[in-house]
Amino acid sequence: MIGQMNESGFGIKGLGWIVGVTMAVSVSAADPLPSWKATAAKKAIVDFVDRVATEGSPDFVPVAERIATFDNDGTLWCENPLPFQAIFAADEIERLLPDHPEWESNAAVQALQKRDVAGLSANHHKGLLEILALTHAGMTTDEFDQRVRDWLATAEHPRFNRPFDQCVYQPMLELLTYLRANGFQTWIVSGGGVDFMRVFADDVYGIPPDQVIGSYGQVKFEMKDGKPTLTKTLDTVFIDDKEGKPVGIHTFIGRRPIAAFGNSDGDQAMIQYTTIDNPRPSFGLIVHHTDGEREYAYDANPKSSGKLVTALEAAPGNGWTVVDMKNDWTTVFEAKP
Template sequence: MIVRTCLPFCLLFAAFLPLAFAVDPLPSWNDGPNKKAIIDFVEKVTKAGTPDFVPVEERISVFDNDGTLWCENPLPFQAIFAADELKTLLPDHPEWREDPSVKAFLKSDIAALSANHYKGLLEIIALTHAGITPDEFTARVKQWLATAKHPRFDRPFTECVYQPMLELLSYLRANDFQTWIVSGGGVDFMRVFAEGTYGIPPEQIIGSYSLVRFEMKDGKPVLTKTVDSLFIDDKGGKPVGIHTFLGRRPIAAFGNSNGDQAMIEYTTIDNPRPSFGLIVHHTDAEREYAYDANPKSTGKLTTALEVAPKYGWTVVDMKNDWKTILP
């Protein structure tokens, strides 16, 4: 009697099982060698009983943010936020107008702000981000994200994310990967939106940061953001940040620029575990932007692109590999 009852359900399950496994985990990716490379890697390291199997606790993937998970033009979005904050705060701080970085900003002198490793841009960020509590900063970012729109795409900045990369994040997590952001952007800035936008919690974000000061005020604990001991999580800083805050070597790294090269090298060269490196190459001026050697703001891609074949990194051609770009 029990067999008769269960048999139809077993047959039904068997009928639908091939369909379940046939579901495309990356539907916004065109079929081809790059999509296949991703899936082959994930299947390889998750197949128990094989030499390439990687235990769940070591399945760590790291992602750059600007230009890898969302757009970085016409400027990185945190820079646009800082610029909007400067406009709001400038009337209360007329002395700022004598600052060379502020003068460059008021003249829209991107070259001056970008010079010397974006020194001017960092000074603008320092003026607008420091001297307030993390909670106050979070509230300002939330308010800005709720109202500001991308100047080209006319949509909220949190909707200027790459649909194929959202699918990749979900696919990795479905296979028990941790997904970390390792970005030159400010860690406090990214913590505001990353969980809702990418499904990445605040504790899995490594970014640029400066010291936060603790003190008791009126019997209450207060944290205040400063610009002291600024750590830039870019280029060689990325492996340092991974070691310091993550404590394990990743087996998969995803970036889009020379600033991500050290992170991908650290992940893929002489790694005792199977590893995977991927570069997002911006090649679609019609649907997004096209740049590599001469970007409009950030995201220069030359040396990382040159060494990619040597190390077997996957280079994604946005125009040809992605069916769609923005959700």
């Protein structure tokens, strides 16, 4: 299983656990963001929240309109050496391969085994979608949920030797809690699979499944043995990435966010939609991966996903806050229990 190999082969598997409520952040009144250094990024966040959440402020925004959207991979948790759903799919391929020897000659399977992110992403993510179809389709949504839970409970990150759902950024957990304490709805808007993220989003981030927007395929309703079931199919319906993110926000939220958080060019359209010509005060933030010691350092040439070029260039002119992980965060991950 990929979760058992060394870093060049994705991961080392050991005893894992689902963090659940233990990942919740305790926010003090004195400092709601203790893992953030006292830099311009932290000040920008606090100033914005104070302006929109304080009654009587000229920038006050009613609670119903305080909507914040977050990318997931690379923004809320790590996305190296591959996005975690891709590692899950790779482990599933390896688990199922003995029963499907025909997959050995599949170009997408070969690309995944080589960690060829560019190959999987080419032609509108054709290879990745094929991998997800092979490993996700044909089972009920309950069966899929259980497979993800089983994987999260056992697989570990290859470099950090901790469960994947503990490779979550502590400063972003604090930010989520801080926003909710000030009347914000916090939504995930990610290119990842919506069914995959909904398994852990509530326990790990405090974000309920109905506030998760992601890529998804068609599901089919049927009665099996007298029980209503939903079965995942091979038909892709929606890819929630790049220009698809504002579309997903409009379709599933129905309100324009006033705050958006991302880390790559894939999030640029979401941040533009949130901050440019918005009749309400707005805020955009980009997490820049600059810490090769505590996490990873990349932007223009990532080894995995998360290319950051055009959004970084656009940030100063649009007033977006850029977080320098190395210099703005006192810690990256929560300390191990």
